[in-house]
Amino acid sequence: MTPIQLSATLDVLNSALGFNAPADAVVSRHFRENKNLGPKDRAVVAETVFSVLRHLPQLDWLAGGEEGNKMPSTRDLLLAYFTRIKHLNLRELPAVFGDNDKERAAGMKGMALRDAPLNVRAALPQWAVEALLAEGKTEEQILELGQSMLQSAPLDLRVNGIKAKRDAVAAELKAVGDINTTLTPFSPWGLRVEGKPAINKYKAFLEGRVEVQDEGSQLLGLLCGAKRGQMVADFCAGAGGKTLLLGAMMQNTGRLYAFDISEKRLSNLKPRLARSGLSNVHPQLIASESDQKIKRLAGKMDVVLVDAPCSGMGTLRRNPDLKARQTPQSVSELNAKQIAILNSASRMVKQGGRLVYATCSFLSSENEAIVTAFLATHPEFKLLDAREILKKERVEIELANEYLQLTPHQHQTDAFFAAVLERSVPVAAAVEDSVDAE
Numbered sequence: 001m002t003p004i005q006l007s008a009t010l011d012v013l014n015s016a017l018g019f020n021a022p023a024d025a026v027v028s029r030h031f032r033e034n035k036n037l038g039p040k041d042r043a044v045v046a047e048t049v050f051s052v053l054r055h056l057p058q059l060d061w062l063a064g065g066e067e068g069n070k071m072p073s074t075r076d077l078l079l080a081y082f083t084r085i086k087h088l089n090l091r092e093l094p095a096v097f098g099d100n101d102k103e104r105a106a107g108m109k110g111m112a113l114r115d116a117p118l119n120v121r122a123a124l125p126q127w128a129v130e131a132l133l134a135e136g137k138t139e140e141q142i143l144e145l146g147q148s149m150l151q152s153a154p155l156d157l158r159v160n161g162i163k164a165k166r167d168a169v170a171a172e173l174k175a176v177g178d179i180n181t182t183l184t185p186f187s188p189w190g191l192r193v194e195g196k197p198a199i200n201k202y203k204a205f206l207e208g209r210v211e212v213q214d215e216g217s218q219l220l221g222l223l224c225g226a227k228r229g230q231m232v233a234d235f236c237a238g239a240g241g242k243t244l245l246l247g248a249m250m251q252n253t254g255r256l257y258a259f260d261i262s263e264k265r266l267s268n269l270k271p272r273l274a275r276s277g278l279s280n281v282h283p284q285l286i287a288s289e290s291d292q293k294i295k296r297l298a299g300k301m302d303v304v305l306v307d308a309p310c311s312g313m314g315t316l317r318r319n320p321d322l323k324a325r326q327t328p329q330s331v332s333e334l335n336a337k338q339i340a341i342l343n344s345a346s347r348m349v350k351q352g353g354r355l356v357y358a359t360c361s362f363l364s365s366e367n368e369a370i371v372t373a374f375l376a377t378h379p380e381f382k383l384l385d386a387r388e389i390l391k392k393e394r395v396e397i398e399l400a401n402e403y404l405q406l407t408p409h410q411h412q413t414d415a416f417f418a419a420v421l422e423r424s425v426p427v428a429a430a431v432e433d434s435v436d437a438e
């Protein structure tokens, strides 16, 4: 690491560790304000900052002393990172670290992580470990999960089926940018990119043949099963990652509503929509989940996706600062919002229609607990088995139960959760349907 890179890393970390803004926003702002940093410097600084944030519970412990009674400085966190995560020996430490630092680094080298508390070894916040233990996870499962979040996430692309085929896009990226990709193991539209090329400067991206999307998100599309000519609602559409996928699955036919309460996020959907070539999408700003617009669509939708606002704890590889930014209080506020949104969104589902509830969290309070609470008050809905649905789509994936629960160590995706619910058809209507079909 050069002195310029090291000083930029310390500056960015000092801001990021205030946890007043998402780490990626802090990094981007620093790069905008410091034009002297070249592409290589930026890559090194960003990678180091994110890696430090991923390992923060361990670095805090190493730099704060085993008793954990000292607030470590950013410099000490970085020292712990170099000695224990990058395994530099004392001679290899950047010159900015003097003899005193080296003495502390030697102390850190002698500390045995295996003696540290479980949350330190799993590199997860203590409250999250307590929640996982309370829901019955073993120590081994918690370690596996936490440690799988310590790597950087791969770059996955989704090929836009209305504009291109997967093989053609893979060949195009190879030809124009020498970008190597492999087919994602589960999603029929996914390409996993080798390295981290700036994909947004290539025509395949600019002309809407590909979007950046984690394979886990792509699988949600399969669970929704949106089809040609249907009425579909993406309830928490945000900037439309899943909207674009659903619109392509519908072959640009039917009607797809993209609801969100955030004007800013919905406005970020506009350029993506333009690139995608979709004209079946109707972005709808709503004031809340009980907006009149929702009420008017009661019982009209074939598919409703609720990609609920959540803690994002399943995306710790990309957003490691969430380890410090989320708290039990913030999760419990989200839980109240999640159930309210699911209750409201469910009204739009027609008989026989599908309601998919999804989060990017591994906490059962945001996942199974919400679905269980919903089903307890909505006997007109039943839980479908995600394994069956994916099997019909010829996706061979190992899942522990009827829910989709992905993890980085098992599926090489973010930790996503989804439950597929169906509004039962009343017996009388089911008989009428079968007579009509004859």
Ligand SMILES: C[S@@+](CC[C@H](N)C(=O)[O-])C[C@H]1O[C@@H](n2cnc3c(N)ncnc32)[C@H](O)[C@@H]1O
Pocket (backbone or CB within 6 Å): 235, 236, 237, 238, 239, 240, 241, 242, 243, 259, 260, 261, 262, 265, 288, 289, 307, 308, 309, 310, 341
């Ligand atoms: C997990 S994000 C959605 C990400 C998006 N589906 C995608 O694939 O890019 C959750 C979204 O829910 C929205 N949201 C929060 N409260 C809401 C509410 N009461 N009704 C509808 N959307 C809401 C947030 O603005 C945010 O965009």
